[in-house]
Amino acid sequence: MKKRSALISIVTLLIMSLVFTACGSPSGSKTETQQLGANAGENATVLSFWTFADLHGKHLDKMLGLWNQQNPDKQIKLNVTVMPYDDMHNKLLLAVTSGKGAPDIADIELGQFPKFLEGDNVPLESLNDVFAPYKDVVVPSRVEIYSKADQVYGFDYHVGATLAFYNTEILEQAGVDYKTIKTWEDYKQAGIKVYEKTGKYLGTADTSASWQASLLLAQQNADFTDENGNPKVNSPEMIKAYEMLVDLQKNNVIHTIPGGQPDTEEAKGEYNKGNYASALMPEWYMSRFVNEMKDLKGKYAIAPLPVFEEGNPRSVGLGGTGTVVTKNGKDVQLAKEFVAFAKLSKEATTEIWNTLGFDPINMEVWKDDAVTKNPENEYVQYFKTNAFDTLNEIKDEIRAIKSVKASPTIGNIFNTVTLNAIFEDGQDVKEALDEAQAAIEQELK
Amino acid sequence: MIKKFVYSQKVAPYVFVLPFILIFLVFWFFPLVNSFVMSFQDRMLGQDPKWIGGANYSKLLTDKVFLTSIKNSIVYMLGTLVLLIPFPMLFAVMINSKLMMGREFFKSSFFLPALTSVAVAGTIFRLTFGEMEGSLMNSFLGLFGVEPIKFLKDGNWSMAALLILACWRWTGVNMLYYLSGLKSIDNEYYEAASIDGASAWQKFRTITMPLLKPTTVYVTTISVYAGLAMFTESLMMFNGNKSPQNIGLTIVGYLYRQGIEQNKLGYAAAVGIVLLVIAMVINLTQLKFSGMFKKEED
Numbered sequence: 001m002k003k004r005s006a007l008i009s010i011v012t013l014l015i016m017s018l019v020f021t022a023c024g025s026p027s028g029s030k031t032e033t034q035q036l037g038a039n040a041g042e043n044a045t046v047l048s049f050w051t052f053a054d055l056h057g058k059h060l061d062k063m064l065g066l067w068n069q070q071n072p073d074k075q076i077k078l079n080v081t082v083m084p085y086d087d088m089h090n091k092l093l094l095a096v097t098s099g100k101g102a103p104d105i106a107d108i109e110l111g112q113f114p115k116f117l118e119g120d121n122v123p124l125e126s127l128n129d130v131f132a133p134y135k136d137v138v139v140p141s142r143v144e145i146y147s148k149a150d151q152v153y154g155f156d157y158h159v160g161a162t163l164a165f166y167n168t169e170i171l172e173q174a175g176v177d178y179k180t181i182k183t184w185e186d187y188k189q190a191g192i193k194v195y196e197k198t199g200k201y202l203g204t205a206d207t208s209a210s211w212q213a214s215l216l217l218a219q220q221n222a223d224f225t226d227e228n229g230n231p232k233v234n235s236p237e238m239i240k241a242y243e244m245l246v247d248l249q250k251n252n253v254i255h256t257i258p259g260g261q262p263d264t265e266e267a268k269g270e271y272n273k274g275n276y277a278s279a280l281m282p283e284w285y286m287s288r289f290v291n292e293m294k295d296l297k298g299k300y301a302i303a304p305l306p307v308f309e310e311g312n313p314r315s316v317g318l319g320g321t322g323t324v325v326t327k328n329g330k331d332v333q334l335a336k337e338f339v340a341f342a343k344l345s346k347e348a349t350t351e352i353w354n355t356l357g358f359d360p361i362n363m364e365v366w367k368d369d370a371v372t373k374n375p376e377n378e379y380v381q382y383f384k385t386n387a388f389d390t391l392n393e394i395k396d397e398i399r400a401i402k403s404v405k406a407s408p409t410i411g412n413i414f415n416t417v418t419l420n421a422i423f424e425d426g427q428d429v430k431e432a433l434d435e436a437q438a439a440i441e442q443e444l445k
Numbered sequence: 446m447i448k449k450f451v452y453s454q455k456v457a458p459y460v461f462v463l464p465f466i467l468i469f470l471v472f473w474f475f476p477l478v479n480s481f482v483m484s485f486q487d488r489m490l491g492q493d494p495k496w497i498g499g500a501n502y503s504k505l506l507t508d509k510v511f512l513t514s515i516k517n518s519i520v521y522m523l524g525t526l527v528l529l530i531p532f533p534m535l536f537a538v539m540i541n542s543k544l545m546m547g548r549e550f551f552k553s554s555f556f557l558p559a560l561t562s563v564a565v566a567g568t569i570f571r572l573t574f575g576e577m578e579g580s581l582m583n584s585f586l587g588l589f590g591v592e593p594i595k596f597l598k599d600g601n602w603s604m605a606a607l608l609i610l611a612c613w614r615w616t617g618v619n620m621l622y623y624l625s626g627l628k629s630i631d632n633e634y635y636e637a638a639s640i641d642g643a644s645a646w647q648k649f650r651t652i653t654m655p656l657l658k659p660t661t662v663y664v665t666t667i668s669v670y671a672g673l674a675m676f677t678e679s680l681m682m683f684n685g686n687k688s689p690q691n692i693g694l695t696i697v698g699y700l701y702r703q704g705i706e707q708n709k710l711g712y713a714a715a716v717g718i719v720l721l722v723i724a725m726v727i728n729l730t731q732l733k734f735s736g737m738f739k740k741e742e743d
Contacts, residue, residue: 086685089706099491119492415687
């Protein structure tokens, strides 16, 4: 009898452990590899590509199809591996710096890029030669952020111009017209009305990303670092920015959001439920609406950001991903040519808009109504207004925030400590920023 | 000649311990010496190392984030000692009792969580302790009219969540250690005590507890090490090595942040050496006070 019950328990145990193992790793930390380039011939060169965004792989798949058609003698098959953000950057940094196991091509997010450019031996290939033909048609600031000493190391997918996305359904319930929001004061008054009438918040107080700091600094022509790249996060401009945000929080205009910032799973759930009525995010956030917030189709309008005073620049390029070619690849020159084609050519930038919904860095496309206003395009269909109407209106006002050696440290301290101290624990803004400055200086010592 | 050598009684012991010695040298001693050397260097992968003397250590002394990580690790370690020694001992005694029904069932259900991957368990706990109204804990508390709590943004709550996860995973394992300890206690002691009219509590206090001491010392030693070395649970619980205000940052998490995320291998090595020193000091003190270094009396 005793033996039997022991047997039953062991069997139960085995079955349960199998069930748990079958659950596998959580979806957030999935690593997947698949081969792209189905139309390539047998002699095609097989290259590998690491990315942290599934969508980027989809874009390269389309570009690979075109490349293989146009270059029958230089066909490529691409092994794409999608890894979670932190994992991918950590593995890539180890691989390129140790010279072992790196892919031929990789995506590096802007905030992580300076780590790869440190020291004298940059482990990435210079892309200057393949960049030359496109020099005059791309936004210069979006190339400079991936450069060091006149060498370009990465090509971005987008400008990332920051825009205001308004949920017109909620605003109408509160009797607010988003077109009248020009300044932060207007935004505040609108938010107060929205909270009173609907109990919802107009915007977010971000605790795990510094998009808000970036756009408020850019509007004041300021930055996180001085001209020598030294951190200055307790500047008067930064204090002004966060004091304004805290004032908005106190008036229930903005509120912290689960996940800490709009571009997280939890936050998108909150947007889907209609608990927040606006997102002040880079243009690439449109792809999140279309792909992950389908319930909101037809409700959102796009407008320029509010500013402190009219005449301030109304946008800043935020975020970004530089596609790089690593030094130890199989066929470095082929990889470089393909990356330039896939990121900078007219065909590429058209596809970047069609597939990813991004504002491409090759500005020829911005003026091409046939592409940007194509009624078949899902990004055109989703929003009440056309993104490029706003983008073309503000195109000369898009500032840049520098990405330098200190940037990853600043980002880390801001997004873990400082923003939580300000918005969750109510610490005094100046005090929190002084502490952040001290912590950043200590870490960079 | 060879035969003589192989059959030699003097040589044989050395041959038998050789695999252990080799593994010890290659995977323990060499990395340890290497880390020690690295902790005196400014070292990044891909760049030439520079000797900087004790600069990494003096920087560590004033590094507030490092001090936070030490505090978190020690609080967690103490929490696991308080929760994961007495309770598993008690459960083991209960399960070992003849009066207990369905012991095999309890044994396997307590042990089951240890088989679950930390990644899965951490993710499930992250969702359970989510700050949204609909997350498991908050919807449960909602039944009693409690407002949603931001568990993973508050130092105390998140430590509690980490400890609950630790208890969930390790209670069964420690219980098994104690069960094997209980099996080695001779039943005659209990019979003699019963004849003398000892109560259940008296038997537990004067027979079970003292005779379980070697097990307790072992469990304490591994718990001290496991508590101080905790990393993956925190990584999964906070969805990355970036907990708000570093409330979930452990010493190993800080080592990972410096060494792997920031590529500052020298500084990370210094963090590792400090961790080793802390773990050694705590464990050696504990072993000394529990009398483990004394020769066993006849």
